[in-house]
Amino acid sequence: MPLSRRLFAIGLALAASTPFMSFAAAQETVTLWSWRTEDQAAMGRIFAAFEAANPDIKVDLQFTPDADYQNRLATALRGGKGPDIAQLKAYGELQPLVEAGYLEPLNDSVPAIAEMPETATGGVISVADGKFYGVPYSVPVLGVFYNTALFEANGVAVPTTYAEFLAACEKLKAAGITPIASGGAQGSAWALEIGVGMIGPTIYGADFYGEMMSGKATFEDPRFIATLKRFAELKPYYSDGFAGIDYTTSTQQFINGQAAMFFGGSWENGSFKAQNPDLKFSVFAFPGDAATDKPLVAAFSDGSYGLVADSEKKEAATKVLNFIASPEFAQLFADELGWPAARPDVTSEDPVLKAMIAMQGNTTPYLSLVGYRWQTPTASSVIQAEVIDMVEGNITPEKLAADVNAAVSTWFKPKP
Template sequence: MRKFRFHAVASVLLTAALALAGCSGGGGETASPSGDAGKSPSGGQGGGEQQVTLSMHSWRVEDTEGYKKLIAAFEAKNPNIKIEFKPFKATEYNTILSTALQSDSGPDLLQLRPYAPGISLATAGYLEPLDNVPGIQNFPKNVTAASTGKDGKVYGMPLSLSTTQFYYNKKIFEENGLKEPKSWDELIATAKALKEKGIVPISFGAKEGWLLSLSNGVIAPASFGDGYVEKLLKGESDLKSPEYLKSVQRMQELIPYFPENYVGLDQNDMRTLFATEKAAMYINGSFELEGIRKLNPNLQLDFFPMPTDDGKQVITTWVDGSYAVNAKSKHKQEALKFLEFMATKEFAETFAKQFHSISAMPGVKTDDPLVDKMAELSQSSSVPYLMVIHFAQGNPTTKQVLENSLQGMYLGKLTPEQVVEEVQKSAATWFEPFKK
């Protein structure tokens, strides 16, 4: 019944039934996988083995060239296995993947959304458990928790950690005698000073809902204080609390420092505005670092963590995706072999350096000072991305309700009080601590 209910809900949520040409789990020459499913993939490199082509799907179109290099390193050691990397637009990926899996035409390898969305695919029986894949033990339990099913099995090989923060243009700050703000009042004062000079203080857009929950994920912890998240998870507080309401009020307080027509700006618009030095600050994730630099390699870039009301600084952190194996893949053993490669330090170091990202594997360093700074803060001053880690369930999810409600606030249709009322109402339908 659990699986049936998932199919029913997923079908309602799909905006269209998309047929995926060339997305078959077989994806190439026919070859029978060797060994038992779920056990350590071994297999040799002998020329007598038939060639297998694995399909690999992702939501990271911008990572295409980088993945080619990583895949080439694997194929050099495994000449009988070829991998076709096919990314989709991030906003369309969930629907495309769900449609494909329901019709048994999903890819062999799939990038898994972290926490509830990915775990729901495991619950529905779409994914192969990875507990026996060599190297999975290289990741801490709090990292593999992002793709651990209700049965206690791990279904995703972790890729990286993500952080969110305020990026800023060092040149603009220095030219205007500004320093990194150490409190909310200093942040507002900095934004005011920039606006008075005719500079857009914060590159921001409200067109895409996920950017709003992400921005709230950065701003909210500043008003939480010690122990708030624990109280929330125990049901001793809720999302209408003064602490959470304050985070939404602060998002409203920033409106005068956004670009004109910000409600119509999307991720690309925001990135371009900041990278072309037309805005001084930019709220976004560590995954944006490479994209910013591609647009402007000469940008004098830095970031600051969110200053809190009690004089500290925090950086919002979460496990940002993993790779899973389709339980119905015709080439399961070969797919598991690729995930075994992903669990090596060689892959972790190459991935981190290639994409300027924080590795999910502890102890991996890069040659990028900003990435290493993010990694260090994620160990010393991190707070959880509340909506992704704890409130990404419900129908629609509480995260989506927050996003829609914040869009309503920016359109002048909802007050901050109404936003948190809607968010709490959503969470109360499924979050057990709120049902006490």
């Protein structure tokens, strides 16, 4: 069914379950803040379906660039002038807002959160009381985006082992094509951390996260060091001038067909299509040493939407949050943005999204984000500060691993 018809049908279905209300009744406006400026048009269409079914509520979407969002939100909340609903970062970045009393728990008012998998809800739980403080919207997976036209033109098949991956890189490089668009300069080293997080599961396996959390393993474990080494040994296949290439430049190399592959997360699907509708691409799980039908991939809760405690429109805002927790929202989110939704009951005809949904079937937590961004210094801050030097050979993987371990050891307490 075309998306426009699906939106109309969902709006009608929602409207059918909504009690009749006089058109003379006053419309209440609920403000919702988000950092995803690139999603503004899509989110407008999604909430138009909600408004069609709930004509008494207007959702006022307000977008602030990610770099400025957290500061704007924190300042507004401190002054009692925040939104009714706020898009929230996950895991450790959520906790300060909960501890300050800026958010309402949602266990009773939005019961559908409990229907979502732990991969989604793990990012919205308060460590203090174990309650949900946000409605998750997506569980991204990390994988290798690839230009299907370049692969086909150069006789390259999707690799199922790491040896095949290296052979594919060699073949593409010999043809004058950059095998992997990659860069993390100018403050964008988070994109390189994603590469490390993507490779890791194929080396350290599904049990490693639990071992790290219980103290049986640390970042100096040979398996994590092997992950860093593998990421570094791919340098010959990364973009020329790797140390000076930033995330935006590397994405443009892939989008414009100058590079055959890109290490990234699910959010890239919609972004790539929006920037180049003619780009032919798909995604595969980074392969390990042995072929498998269900490769292990890293996944995490991207974020959530929470109810601001000072909101004067909690009843209407709670209706909006229940919509965000619904199967209808999940399907619209997947259709509009091309991301795997937080709920598993989503279908898609988009081959890229279908591949990512399949990848959700065998996941392990994105280690540095899920486990080690709860206090400072975070694992991410050290990885991002030193990963370029490691790839360039200025420091060893062992040194980076030791630095990460020393940083998180100042606050991380294992739970045997």
